[in-house]
Amino acid sequence: MLTRFSREKIYKAQKGRCFLCNKLLPPIKSICEPQDFPTLEHVWPKSKTGLHSWENIVLSHRKCNAQKANLFPSEEELIKLSILKNIPLNTLLPLIRVRKDFSGAASYAILLERINK
Numbered sequence: 278m279l280t281r282f283s284r285e286k287i288y289k290a291q292k293g294r295c296f297l298c299n300k301l302l303p304p305i306k307s308i309c310e311p312q313d314f315p316t317l318e319h320v321w322p323k324s325k326t327g328l329h330s331w332e333n334i335v336l337s338h339r340k341c342n343a344q345k346a347n348l349f350p351s352e353e354e355l356i357k358l359s360i361l362k363n364i365p366l367n368t369l370l371p372l373i374r375v376r377k378d379f380s381g382a383a384s385y386a387i388l389l390e391r392i393n394k
Contacts, residue, residue, distance in 0.1 A: 282331040284315065290361060296320070296335035296354075297345060312340040320358050322347040332362055 284305050295302050296318060303309040318337040321327035324347045335358070337345070350358070359366045 282334055284317070284336065287317075287331075287334060287336050288315065291336055295337045295341055296357070296361075297337045297341040300338070302336060302338065312338065314339050316342045318342045318345065320350045320354060322349070325349065332364055333358075335361070 288302065288305050291302075293302055293304070294300065295315075302315045303313055305315060315336040316339045318335050318341075319327045319329065320333050320335055323329060327333050355369050356366065358364065359369055
């Protein structure tokens, strides 16, 4: 079952940080520079069968989102998504296997430390 989401709910789950660069995002309802505005980012791109769902949506700066474009997520991004959304990593394994450059499981401890900074 897919979970309903809103920008505010995602912002809170991400502790107000951009999923891609980990820098602070401006508050959702604030006036800010267009490139800093929090945008919905599909971790697994919609153009590559990604769903528009809580499990696949994060917030990022508009500039970061544009730079990522429709590229497949990195191994680190998939593991970070697993932790952030409380999705068992084994459900993401089929997505990880699609990537040609997958090098093995990244360390949860290191990633959790980076996320919680």
